[in-house]
Amino acid sequence: MAEAYDPGNIFAKILRGEIPSHRVYEDEAVVAFMDVMPQGTGHTLVVPKAPSRNMLDADPATLGALFAVVQKVAVAVKKAFDADGLTLMQFNEPASGQTVYHLHVHVIPRFEGVPLKPHSGQMEKPEVLAEHAGKIRAALAG
Structure with a gap:
């Protein structure tokens, strides 16, 4: 049996503005913001506003x-950081590595020869996240 969605999860709190974030994009359905424990320069999270535990219980319209x-x-992240490529990650349930139970997608710019850092719990400096968010917002603006 699937676990119920917990509205107290950290991403739900970010969406409600209870916890600050460095947002790069927002529309009526989705928010994108910087990962505070990035695995690489420019690591961004894309999160639907709809309460979904993960992809397994999400409404197909939410996924679209x-x-x-x-x-x-x-596209904006790749441009903003002049990345060689991108890694997209999306985890479902504990066995996959999911630790925050609100559907989200990791967008991580990749550079030749540079491995991903471990998700160590080491938080990035707020000024670095703000700088990176600004670059992505500028790339989104065109």
Whole structure:
């Protein structure tokens, strides 16, 4: 049996404005913001506003809106950091590595020869996240 959605999860709190974030994009259905424990420069999270534990319980309309924004943000992230490529990650349930139980997609710019950092719990400096968010917002603006 699937677990119920917990409205107290950290991403739900970010969406409600209870916890600050460095947002790069927002529309009626989706928000994108910087990962505070990035695995690489420019690591961005794309999160639907609809309460979904993960992809397994999400409404198909939520997925459509989410992945349209994932593509838009991915193009901007690649441009903003002049990345060689991108890694997209999306986890479902504990066995997959999911630790926050609100549907989200990781968008991580990749550079030849540079491995991903571990998701160590080491938080990035707020000024670095703000700088990176500004670059992505500028790329989104064209």
